[in-house]
Amino acid sequence: xxxxxxxxxxxxxxxxxxxxxxxxxxxxxxxxxxxxxxxxxxxxxxxxxxxxxxxxxxxxxxxxxxxxxxxxxxxxxxxxxxxxxxxxxxxxxxxxxxxxxxxxxxxxxxxxxxxxxxxxxxxxxxxxxxxxxxxxxxxxxxxxxxxxxxxxxxxxxxxxxxxxxxxxxxxxxxxxxxxxxxxxxxxxxxxxxxxxxxxxxxxxxxxxxxxxxxxxxxxxxxxxxxxxxxxxxxxxxxxxxxxxxxxxxxxxxxxxxxxxxxxxxxxxxxxxxxxxxxxxxxxxxxxxxxxxxxx
Amino acid sequence: xxxxxxxxxxxxxxxxxxxxxxxxxxxxxxxxxxxxxxxxxxxxxxxxxxxxxxxxxxxxxxxxxxxxxxxxxxxxxxxxxxxxxxxxxxxxxxxxxxxxxxxxxxxxxxxxxxxxxxxxxxxxxxxxxxxxxxxxxxxxxxxxxxxxxxxxxxxxxxxxxxxxxxxxxxxxxxxxxxxxxxxxxxxxxxxxxxxxxxxxxxxxxxxxxxxxxxxxxxxxxxxxxxxxxxxxxxxxxxxxxxxxxxxxxxxxxxxxxxxxxxxxxxxxxxxxxxxxxxxxxxxxxxxxxxxxxxxxxxxxxxxxxx
Numbered sequence: 001x002x003x004x005x006x007x008x009x010x011x012x013x014x015x016x017x018x019x020x021x022x023x024x025x026x027x028x029x030x031x032x033x034x035x036x037x038x039x040x041x042x043x044x045x046x047x048x049x050x051x052x053x054x055x056x057x058x059x060x061x062x063x064x065x066x067x068x069x070x071x072x073x074x075x076x077x078x079x080x081x082x083x084x085x086x087x088x089x090x091x092x093x094x095x096x097x098x099x100x101x102x103x104x105x106x107x108x109x110x111x112x113x114x115x116x117x118x119x120x121x122x123x124x125x126x127x128x129x130x131x132x133x134x135x136x137x138x139x140x141x142x143x144x145x146x147x148x149x150x151x152x153x154x155x156x157x158x159x160x161x162x163x164x165x166x167x168x169x170x171x172x173x174x175x176x177x178x179x180x181x182x183x184x185x186x187x188x189x190x191x192x193x194x195x196x197x198x199x200x201x202x203x204x205x206x207x208x209x210x211x212x213x214x215x216x217x218x219x220x221x222x223x224x225x226x227x228x229x230x231x232x233x234x235x236x237x238x239x240x241x242x243x244x245x246x247x248x249x250x251x252x253x254x255x256x257x258x259x260x261x262x263x264x265x266x267x268x269x270x271x272x273x274x275x276x277x278x279x280x281x282x283x284x285x286x287x288x289x290x291x292x293x294x295x
Numbered sequence: 296x297x298x299x300x301x302x303x304x305x306x307x308x309x310x311x312x313x314x315x316x317x318x319x320x321x322x323x324x325x326x327x328x329x330x331x332x333x334x335x336x337x338x339x340x341x342x343x344x345x346x347x348x349x350x351x352x353x354x355x356x357x358x359x360x361x362x363x364x365x366x367x368x369x370x371x372x373x374x375x376x377x378x379x380x381x382x383x384x385x386x387x388x389x390x391x392x393x394x395x396x397x398x399x400x401x402x403x404x405x406x407x408x409x410x411x412x413x414x415x416x417x418x419x420x421x422x423x424x425x426x427x428x429x430x431x432x433x434x435x436x437x438x439x440x441x442x443x444x445x446x447x448x449x450x451x452x453x454x455x456x457x458x459x460x461x462x463x464x465x466x467x468x469x470x471x472x473x474x475x476x477x478x479x480x481x482x483x484x485x486x487x488x489x490x491x492x493x494x495x496x497x498x499x500x501x502x503x504x505x506x507x508x509x510x511x512x513x514x515x516x517x518x519x520x521x522x523x524x525x526x527x528x529x530x531x532x533x534x535x536x537x538x539x540x541x542x543x544x545x546x547x548x549x550x551x552x553x554x555x556x557x558x559x560x561x562x563x564x565x566x567x568x569x570x571x572x573x574x575x576x577x578x579x580x581x582x583x584x585x586x587x588x589x590x591x592x593x594x595x596x597x598x599x600x601x
Binding site for chain 2: 015118270277
C-alpha cells in the first residue's frame with residue numbers, strides 16, 4: 001500500500017539502528033579485530049596481518065574443536081533425522097495420542113539448557129546417577145559400571161543428550177510437512193501395492209522436500225553454532241573432548257578459570273566459524289536444490 | 296480391515312445367530328490385529344516420551360527429598376517432603392534474586408523486541424519502496440550470523456558505553472540480537488493479511504499511521520503473541536550471552552545462577568538443592584507450554600511449511 005516516506009523511516013529506524021549498532025557493526029568489527037594481536041580489553045592492539053589465521057591452521061585444539069563440531073553436525077544430524085522420520089511414520093500410522101506424544105517428545109526444547117545439562121550430569125553420574133540406579137535395579141552389572149563421562153566417551157554421551165533434545169524439534173517440522181500431503185497420494189500408492197517403506201520414499205520424501213531442506217539447513221547452522229550444552233555440561237573446566245568452535249573461541253577470549261585473553265585470535269576463530277556457516281549453507285543449497293513438486 | 300459394519304447390523308435381525316457370532320468374533324480379531332500392528336509404533340514413541348516424563352518426574356520428586364535419600368533410597372517416594380530445599384535455593388543461594396533479574400530482563404526485552412520489530416515487519420511486508428528487498432535481506436542475514444563471532448567486539452562496544460555487567464546492557468543485547476528472527480516471523484504474519492482491509496480503511500479516511508495501529512496490528516495479534524512466546528522462552532533459557540555480559544553475582548540471570556550452583560555442587564554435594572534449582576528455572580516455561588503447546592508447535596512450523 002502507499003505510505004508516507006516519513007512513516008517508512010519512522011517505522012524502520014528503531015529496529016535498524018539497534019540491529020546495526022549491536023549486531024552488524026560488531027560482526028564487521030570482528031573481521032577487523034581478527035588481524036590484530038590483542039591481549040586484553042585494556043591493552044593496545046598490534047596489527048599482525050594473517051598471523052592469527054596462519055596459527056589457526058596449525059592449532060591442534062582448533063581442529064579438535066572443528067572435528068567435534070562436525071561430528072555433531074554429521075553424526076548427530078543423521079541420527080536426529082532418522083529418528084525424527086521414524087517417529088513421523090509411527091505417529092502417522094493411525095495410533096492414538098499423536099498430539100500428546102509429539103508434545104512430550106518436543107518438551108526438552110522449551111527447557112533451559114542449563115537445567116538439561118544438570119539433568120544429564122545426574123543421569124550419567126558414575127556413583128549414584130540415574131542410569132547407574134536403573135542398571136543396578138535390573139542387575140546389569142556391566143551397564144552400572146560403565147563410566148559415561150570418561151574422557152574417551154564423554155563426547156558421545158553429550159551427543160546422545162543433544163540428540164534427545166533436537167529430535168523433538170525436527171519431528172515437529174517434518175510432521176508439519178507430512179500433514180500437508182493429501183491422503184489420496186498414499187491411497188494411490190497403497191492401491192499400487194506399496195509398503196510402508198516404499199510409501200515413505202516414493203510419496204513422503206519428494207513431497208516434503210522443501211520442508212526437509214529447510215530443516216536440514218536449520219540443523220546444520222545450529223550444530224555449527226553449538227555452545228551452551230557442551231560448555232555447561234562440565235561446569236567451568238570443560239575438557240578439550242567437548243570443545244566446539246564456539247567453546248574454543250570463548251576459552252581463548254574469556255577463559256575465566258585460566259585467563260588467556262587472546263582477543264584477536266579468538267575473533268579470528270569467530271570468523272572461521274562464520275566462514276564454516278557460509279560454506280555449509282552454500283553446499284547444502286546446492287545439494288538440496290530440486291524442483292519442488294507442486295500439488 | 297475387511298469388516299463390513301452394514302452386514303453386521305443386518306445380522307441382528309437374522310434368525311441365524313451363529314452367523315452373527317462369527318461376524319462379531321472376526322470384528323474383534325480385526326481390531327486386535329490392527330492394535331497389534333500398532334505395537335511397534337506405540338513402543339517407539341511411548342518409550343521416548345516415557346523417558347522424558349520419567350527424568351523430569353524423577354528430578355521433581357528428588358527435589359523434595361533429603362540428600363541422603365537421593366543416594367540411599369533412590370527408588371522410594373519421598374517419605375517426608377523437604378520443602379526447605381526450595382526455601383534454601385530461593386533465599387540462601389539467591390536463586391530468588393536471579394529469578395527476579397530474569398523476569399525484569401526478559402519482560403523488558405520481549406516488550407522492546409515487539410515494539411521495534413512489529414512496525415519494521417509491517418513496512419517490509421506490505422509497503423513497496425525502493426530498497427525494501429535489500430533491507431529485508433540484510434535483516435534475514437542476521438539469522439545466519441553465529442553469536443560467538445560477536446562475543447568480543449560486542450563486549451568492547453558495551454564496555455565503552457559503560458553497559459557491560461548491567462541488566463540494561465543485557466536487555467539491549469537481547470533486543471538487538473532477537474530482531475532478525477522476530478522480523479522474520481512477523482513479516483510472515485503481516486504478509487498473510489488481506490489487502491482489502493487497508494484499502495477500505497484508507498477510503499474511510501484513516502491515515503497510514505492509523506491503518507497500522509487500528510487495523511493491521513490487532514489483526515496480526517496472533518503473530519505478535521507467537522513472537523512473544525518464542526522470545527520469552529528463548530530469552531528465559533538464554534545462557535551464553537548472559538555468561539559474556541554479566542560478571543557480578545547480583546546481576547546474574549536465573550540460568551547463570553543455576554550454573555553457579557552446579558559449579559558449587561562439586562564442593563557442597565548438595566544435589567537436592569540443585570534439583571530444586573532445576574524445578575525453579577523450568578516451571579515458568581512448563582506452565583506456558585501446558586497452555587500454549589499447540590500454538591508454539593504451529594508457530595515453529597509456520598516458517599518452514601507454508
